[in-house]
Amino acid sequence: MNEAKFIWMNGKMLPWSEAKIHILSHTLHYGNGAIEGTKAYKTPKGYAIFRLNDHTKRLIESAKMTLITVPYTVEELNKAQIELLKANEFTGENVYLRPIVYLGYGVMGVYHKEAPVEVAVAAWEWGAYLGEEGMKRGIRLKISSFSRPNNKSNMGKAKAVGNYLNSQMAKFEAVEAGYDEALLLDDEGYVAEASGAAFFMIKNDEIITPPNDNSLASITQKTVIELAQYLGYKVTRRRISREEVYTADEAFLTGTAAELTPVREVDARILGAGGRGPITEKLQSGYFDIVCGRNLDFEHYLTYID
């Protein structure tokens, strides 16, 4: 990975190599913690963090869902992320930020009430999550043998550390089978989300994306819905079955890291002409215009750091 200079940890700016935890940290053993994935892009006015406040709020809400009280306010954590970007003196086109709320050292056993709550934010330069080529040609998606956990046994809306075991298993299975990414269905067989991104399909010029019934309330998904409506497209949020995915004209994934990644194939079914579809391309370039500060109608989503 691309190392940076500093990591913010519990209020202090530490050199990258010194941001360490104890082996008996509670989260490492029992998997309760919350993360965010936030991105900053170089704009004509310097780096700007995209939808910073929404991401930080989601971090605190994810932690609340998993019974962790974050000892910082949204404002304090926003400030920490801005300071971290400044301190690291990045030069690349974009920077990924990874805030994490975790349980530290001092308590063992599943009951976590007395475990100390720690917070850290790391930031580093990170290229296209699903590859530069995938952004142009589209990726190949496999419907996973793993489903997204039922709402009675998990909390998909929390960006909780423990939820990523399910994501990891699905992703590994898809890559081992020669695909780029996994698409997980819910326990009733409708599309939930990819291992780390939301799903969209296009049929007869209508853009369709599922509700977040048991998936993360993706901030990029929300942004792309708003962008599509701004561009005059009809957007529908409803459940999507496997057959509909196979016969879509176009499809794509959205996420902070995945940005807007076209899908060209699902389970050996070629979608449309088998590349990045025309509506997908418009939305993709529209998305980059927003995050890179080229569309001033969406500038309220940017937090400039200088």
Ligand code: PMP
């Ligand atoms: N679903 C999952 C499981 C994810 O990890 C992510 C990435 N955060 C997303 C969806 C997309 O969410 P967002 O657009 O807020 O990054």
